[in-house]
Amino acid sequence: MSLPVPERAVNNGHVPLVPSPKALLTIVPAGWARSEYSIKAVDEEERAEAEAVQARRDRAAEKRLSDLQSGVREHKRCYVVPDWAGAVTADGVERAVLGVVDYWLGLEKKGRIRAKGDFLTRSDGFYWYVVTAAQLARQVYWSAKQVRRAVTRLDDEGLLRKGVHTRGGRNVALRLRLNWPVIEVAIADAWGKAEGGDADD
Numbered sequence: 001m002s003l004p005v006p007e008r009a010v011n012n013g014h015v016p017l018v019p020s021p022k023a024l025l026t027i028v029p030a031g032w033a034r035s036e037y038s039i040k041a042v043d044e045e046e047r048a049e050a051e052a053v054q055a056r057r058d059r060a061a062e063k064r065l066s067d068l069q070s071g072v073r074e075h076k077r078c079y080v081v082p083d084w085a086g087a088v089t090a091d092g093v094e095r096a097v098l099g100v101v102d103y104w105l106g107l108e109k110k111g112r113i114r115a116k117g118d119f120l121t122r123s124d125g126f127y128w129y130v131v132t133a134a135q136l137a138r139q140v141y142w143s144a145k146q147v148r149r150a151v152t153r154l155d156d157e158g159l160l161r162k163g164v165h166t167r168g169g170r171n172v173a174l175r176l177r178l179n180w181p182v183i184e185v186a187i188a189d190a191w192g193k194a195e196g197g198d199a200d201d
Contacts, residue, residue, distance in 0.1 A: 087190035093150040096140035104129045128175040130165045158182040
Protein backbone atom coordinates (compact mmCIF):
# COMPACT_ATOMS: atom_id res chain seq x y z
CA MET A 1 0.00 0.00 0.00
CA SER A 2 1.46 3.32 -1.01
CA LEU A 3 0.88 6.32 1.25
CA PRO A 4 0.12 9.72 -0.28
CA VAL A 5 2.99 12.16 -0.52
CA PRO A 6 2.60 14.60 2.38
CA GLU A 7 2.92 18.32 2.05
CA ARG A 8 6.00 19.93 3.56
CA ALA A 9 6.03 22.84 5.97
CA VAL A 10 9.06 24.74 7.21
CA ASN A 11 9.24 25.48 10.95
CA ASN A 12 12.41 27.12 12.36
CA GLY A 13 14.57 25.37 9.89
CA HIS A 14 13.02 22.02 10.68
CA VAL A 15 11.04 20.39 7.93
CA PRO A 16 8.31 18.21 9.50
CA LEU A 17 6.05 16.13 7.41
CA VAL A 18 2.50 17.58 7.62
CA PRO A 19 -0.10 15.52 5.76
CA SER A 20 -2.84 17.43 4.02
CA PRO A 21 -6.47 16.91 5.12
CA LYS A 22 -7.02 14.85 2.01
CA ALA A 23 -4.02 12.71 2.85
CA LEU A 24 -5.26 12.22 6.40
CA LEU A 25 -8.53 10.88 5.08
CA THR A 26 -6.61 8.56 2.84
CA ILE A 27 -4.35 7.07 5.51
CA VAL A 28 -7.01 6.65 8.24
CA PRO A 29 -7.77 2.94 8.49
CA ALA A 30 -11.07 2.05 6.91
CA GLY A 31 -12.43 0.67 10.18
CA TRP A 32 -12.15 4.07 11.83
CA ALA A 33 -14.48 5.73 9.42
CA ARG A 34 -18.27 5.41 9.70
CA SER A 35 -18.69 2.77 7.08
CA GLU A 36 -21.95 1.71 5.47
CA TYR A 37 -21.94 -1.28 7.83
CA SER A 38 -21.57 0.92 10.93
CA ILE A 39 -24.34 3.24 9.75
CA LYS A 40 -26.60 0.24 9.23
CA ALA A 41 -25.72 -1.08 12.70
CA VAL A 42 -26.56 2.29 14.30
CA ASP A 43 -29.84 2.44 12.39
CA GLU A 44 -30.74 -1.05 13.60
CA GLU A 45 -29.91 -0.09 17.21
CA GLU A 46 -32.08 3.03 16.97
CA ARG A 47 -34.89 1.01 15.42
CA ALA A 48 -34.64 -1.62 18.14
CA GLU A 49 -34.69 1.06 20.84
CA ALA A 50 -37.74 2.73 19.25
CA GLU A 51 -39.51 -0.62 19.04
CA ALA A 52 -38.71 -1.31 22.72
CA VAL A 53 -40.13 2.09 23.72
CA GLN A 54 -43.28 1.45 21.67
CA ALA A 55 -43.63 -2.00 23.23
CA ARG A 56 -43.48 -0.45 26.71
CA ARG A 57 -46.14 2.07 25.68
CA ASP A 58 -48.35 -0.70 24.30
CA ARG A 59 -48.02 -2.70 27.52
CA ALA A 60 -48.88 0.40 29.54
CA ALA A 61 -51.91 1.02 27.31
CA GLU A 62 -53.13 -2.51 28.00
CA LYS A 63 -52.94 -1.84 31.73
CA ARG A 64 -54.67 1.53 31.44
CA LEU A 65 -58.33 0.76 31.99
CA SER A 66 -59.70 4.21 32.79
CA ASP A 67 -58.71 7.87 32.86
CA LEU A 68 -59.62 7.74 36.54
CA GLN A 69 -57.06 5.02 37.21
CA SER A 70 -54.36 5.93 39.72
CA GLY A 71 -51.16 7.05 38.07
CA VAL A 72 -52.69 7.94 34.72
CA ARG A 73 -52.98 11.61 35.57
CA GLU A 74 -50.68 11.76 38.60
CA HIS A 75 -48.09 9.59 40.29
CA LYS A 76 -48.77 8.92 43.95
CA ARG A 77 -46.32 7.64 46.51
CA CYS A 78 -48.97 6.28 48.82
CA TYR A 79 -52.60 5.28 48.70
CA VAL A 80 -55.25 7.97 49.11
CA VAL A 81 -59.01 7.79 48.83
CA PRO A 82 -59.73 9.05 45.29
CA ASP A 83 -62.27 11.81 44.75
CA TRP A 84 -64.45 9.59 42.61
CA ALA A 85 -64.88 7.06 45.46
CA GLY A 86 -67.06 9.56 47.30
CA ALA A 87 -69.40 9.67 44.30
CA VAL A 88 -69.98 5.91 44.21
CA THR A 89 -70.29 5.09 47.92
CA ALA A 90 -70.91 6.93 51.16
CA ASP A 91 -69.31 4.20 53.28
CA GLY A 92 -65.85 5.07 54.64
CA VAL A 93 -64.55 1.50 54.62
CA GLU A 94 -65.70 0.93 51.05
CA ARG A 95 -64.02 4.18 49.94
CA ALA A 96 -60.78 3.15 51.61
CA VAL A 97 -60.85 -0.31 50.00
CA LEU A 98 -61.46 1.23 46.57
CA GLY A 99 -58.55 3.59 47.16
CA VAL A 100 -56.13 0.81 48.09
CA VAL A 101 -57.05 -1.38 45.13
CA ASP A 102 -56.88 1.63 42.80
CA TYR A 103 -53.42 2.51 44.12
CA TRP A 104 -51.85 -0.94 43.82
CA LEU A 105 -53.34 -1.60 40.37
CA GLY A 106 -52.44 1.95 39.28
CA LEU A 107 -49.54 2.72 36.98
CA GLU A 108 -46.06 3.93 37.79
CA LYS A 109 -44.22 6.47 35.65
CA LYS A 110 -42.86 3.79 33.32
CA GLY A 111 -46.30 2.26 32.84
CA ARG A 112 -45.77 -0.65 35.22
CA ILE A 113 -48.38 -1.67 37.76
CA ARG A 114 -47.37 -0.84 41.33
CA ALA A 115 -48.23 -4.23 42.82
CA LYS A 116 -45.44 -6.74 42.33
CA GLY A 117 -44.61 -10.38 43.01
CA ASP A 118 -47.11 -12.35 45.06
CA PHE A 119 -49.42 -9.33 45.28
CA LEU A 120 -50.17 -9.32 41.56
CA THR A 121 -51.67 -11.92 39.26
CA ARG A 122 -53.21 -11.93 35.79
CA SER A 123 -56.37 -13.86 35.04
CA ASP A 124 -59.24 -13.57 32.56
CA GLY A 125 -57.36 -10.82 30.75
CA PHE A 126 -57.14 -8.59 33.84
CA TYR A 127 -54.58 -7.79 36.50
CA TRP A 128 -55.72 -8.57 40.06
CA TYR A 129 -54.43 -7.33 43.39
CA VAL A 130 -53.76 -10.31 45.66
CA VAL A 131 -54.09 -9.54 49.37
CA THR A 132 -55.46 -11.09 52.55
CA ALA A 133 -58.21 -9.38 54.53
CA ALA A 134 -55.74 -8.82 57.37
CA GLN A 135 -53.20 -7.15 55.06
CA LEU A 136 -55.89 -4.96 53.54
CA ALA A 137 -57.20 -4.06 57.00
CA ARG A 138 -53.74 -2.83 58.07
CA GLN A 139 -53.65 -0.51 55.07
CA VAL A 140 -57.06 1.07 55.63
CA TYR A 141 -56.96 1.08 59.46
CA TRP A 142 -60.20 -0.85 59.82
CA SER A 143 -60.74 -4.37 61.13
CA ALA A 144 -60.44 -7.43 58.88
CA LYS A 145 -64.12 -8.17 59.52
CA GLN A 146 -65.16 -4.70 58.36
CA VAL A 147 -62.93 -5.01 55.30
CA ARG A 148 -64.42 -8.37 54.31
CA ARG A 149 -67.93 -6.94 54.60
CA ALA A 150 -66.97 -3.88 52.54
CA VAL A 151 -65.42 -6.06 49.83
CA THR A 152 -68.57 -8.19 49.68
CA ARG A 153 -70.82 -5.13 49.40
CA LEU A 154 -68.66 -3.59 46.68
CA ASP A 155 -68.71 -6.88 44.77
CA ASP A 156 -72.50 -7.08 45.09
CA GLU A 157 -72.78 -3.52 43.74
CA GLY A 158 -70.49 -4.40 40.83
CA LEU A 159 -67.92 -1.74 41.68
CA LEU A 160 -65.32 -4.31 42.67
CA ARG A 161 -64.63 -7.79 41.42
CA LYS A 162 -63.35 -10.32 43.91
CA GLY A 163 -62.15 -13.89 43.71
CA VAL A 164 -60.23 -16.42 45.74
CA HIS A 165 -56.52 -16.71 45.13
CA THR A 166 -55.18 -20.20 45.58
CA ARG A 167 -51.61 -21.38 46.02
CA GLY A 168 -50.69 -25.03 46.33
CA GLY A 169 -54.37 -25.97 46.26
CA ARG A 170 -55.14 -23.78 49.28
CA ASN A 171 -57.14 -20.56 49.46
CA VAL A 172 -54.55 -18.07 50.62
CA ALA A 173 -55.91 -14.61 49.78
CA LEU A 174 -58.46 -12.41 48.07
CA ARG A 175 -58.12 -11.47 44.43
CA LEU A 176 -59.44 -7.96 43.74
CA ARG A 177 -59.80 -5.57 40.83
CA LEU A 178 -61.89 -2.50 40.10
CA ASN A 179 -64.77 -2.79 37.64
CA TRP A 180 -64.12 0.44 35.77
CA PRO A 181 -67.13 0.42 33.39
CA VAL A 182 -69.55 0.20 36.34
CA ILE A 183 -67.57 2.77 38.34
CA GLU A 184 -67.59 5.27 35.47
CA VAL A 185 -71.35 4.89 34.97
CA ALA A 186 -71.94 5.32 38.72
CA ILE A 187 -69.78 8.45 38.74
CA ALA A 188 -71.55 9.92 35.72
CA ASP A 189 -74.93 9.28 37.37
CA ALA A 190 -73.84 10.75 40.71
CA TRP A 191 -72.23 13.85 39.23
CA GLY A 192 -75.07 14.26 36.75
CA LYS A 193 -77.58 14.26 39.58
CA ALA A 194 -75.45 16.74 41.51
CA GLU A 195 -75.31 19.09 38.53
CA GLY A 196 -79.06 18.67 37.95
CA GLY A 197 -79.73 19.39 41.61
CA ASP A 198 -77.69 22.59 41.43
CA ALA A 199 -79.57 23.65 38.34
CA ASP A 200 -82.95 23.23 40.06
CA ASP A 201 -82.00 25.49 42.98
